[in-house]
Amino acid sequence: EIVLTQSPGTLSLSPGERATLSCRASQSVSSSNLAWYQQKPGQAPRLLIHDTSSRASGIPQRFRGSGSGTDFTLTISRLEPEDFAVYYCQQSGSSANTFGGGTKVEIK
Amino acid sequence: QVQLQESGPGLVRPSETLSLTCSLSGGSVSFYYWSWVRQPAGKGLEWIGQIYARGSTKYNPSLKSRVTMSVDESKNQFYLRLTSVTAADTAVYYCAKGVIYFEAWGQGTPVTVSS
Numbered sequence: 001e002i003v004l005t006q007s008p009g010t011l012s013l014s015p016g017e018r019a020t021l022s023c024r025a026s027q028s029v030s031s032s033n034l035a036w037y038q039q040k041p042g043q044a045p046r047l048l049i050h051d052t053s054s055r056a057s058g059i060p061q062r063f064r065g066s067g068s069g070t071d072f073t074l075t076i077s078r079l080e081p082e083d084f085a086v087y088y089c090q091q092s093g094s095s096a097n098t099f100g101g102g103t104k105v106e107i108k
Numbered sequence: 109q110v111q112l113q114e115s116g117p118g119l120v121r122p123s124e125t126l127s128l129t130c131s132l133s134g135g136s137v138s139f140y141y142w143s144w145v146r147q148p149a150g151k152g153l154e155w156i157g158q159i160y161a162r163g164s165t166k167y168n169p170s171l172k173s174r175v176t177m178s179v180d181e182s183k184n185q186f187y188l189r190l191t192s193v194t195a196a197d198t199a200v201y202y203c204a205k206g207v208i209y210f211e212a213w214g215q216g217t218p219v220t221v222s223s
Contacts, residue, residue: 001169035209037153044202044213045145045153056211088153092208096168097143097155 002027002093004100012108019076021103023089028069033092036065036074039102040085048087049074079105110135112203112214120197120221126190130203130214137161137184141207144177144188146199147216154199158207159186193221 003026013019023034031052037045047056049065052072062077076083084107089100116128130142144156157167159177167175176189190197198221204210 033208037210044216045210046213047209047211050209050211090153090155090209096166097158097207099153099155101152 001096002029002091002098004089004091004098006087006089006100006103008103009101010104010106012106013079014108015079015081017079019074019079019083019105021074021076021087021089021105023067023072023074023100025070025072025091029072029091029093031068034065034067034072035090035092036063037088037090038083038085039088045088076105110205110212112205112212114201114203114214114217116201116217116219118218118220120193120219121223122194122221123192126188126193126197126219126221128188128201128203128217128219130186130188132184132186135205136181137179137186138181140205142179142186143204143207143210145202145204145210145213146197147202148199156188156190156201195221197221 005024007022034052036049039045053065064075066073086102086104088102111133113131120126138161143158147153159165174191179186200216200218202216203214205212
C-alpha cells in the first residue's frame with residue numbers, strides 16, 4: 001500500500017498570498033493516478049485536480065497541480081476567502097486507493 | 109450531472125452489521141465504477157472499496173474480510189455492508205463516483221457504533 005504524506009499539516013496565510021501544498025508518496029505513483037480534493041467543514045470533499053495537473057470541471061485557474069514520481073504539489077496562486085479549507089491528495093494504486101493526512105489552509 | 113445520496117441507520121451496535129445504501133439521480137449506476145469512503149470525526153479520509161455495475165469489486169485490504177459491496181441496477185442503487193463493527197468504524201460514510209479519482213460525492217451519512 002502506498003502511503004501519502006502531506007506537508008505542512010497547517011498553512012497559515014492571508015488572502016491574496018500563494019499557497020504551496022506538498023504530497024509525498026512512499027513509492028512512485030503514476031501521474032494519471034494522483035488527485036487533489038478540497039474539504040470544508042461539514043461538507044463532502046470536492047475534486048479539484050485529477051491526473052496530477054488536470055483541473056476538474058468548474059475549478060478556477062488559480063488551482064494548479066504538478067509533480068511526478070513520489071513528489072506532487074498543489075499550488076493556489078492567490079488565496080481567495082473561500083479557499084481556506086483542508087486539502088487532501090489521493091492516489092489510486094493496484095492494491096488500494098489511499099489518501100494523505102491533509103493540509104489545513106487557515107487564515108493568518 | 110449525477111447526484112448521490114447515502115442512507116442507512118445512524119446507530120449500529122458493536123459486533124453487528126452496518127448496511128448503507130447509495131441512491132443515484134441524474135445518472136445510471138450501470139457502466140461505471142462506484143466507491144465508498146469514510147471519515148472519522150476530525151480525521152482524514154479512508155477508502156473502503158469500489159464496485160463496477162457488472163459486479164467486480166476491490167476492497168481496502170485492511171477491511172476486506174468484513175466488507176461486501178453490491179449493485180442493484182433496477183433500483184439505481186449500490187450498497188455497503190460492513191460486518192462485526194466496533195467503535196473504530198464510527199465515521200461519516202460517503203459514496204462517490206469513480207475509482208481512480210472521485211468526481212462526485214454524496215453529502216455523507218454519519219454512523220455511530222455504540223451499545
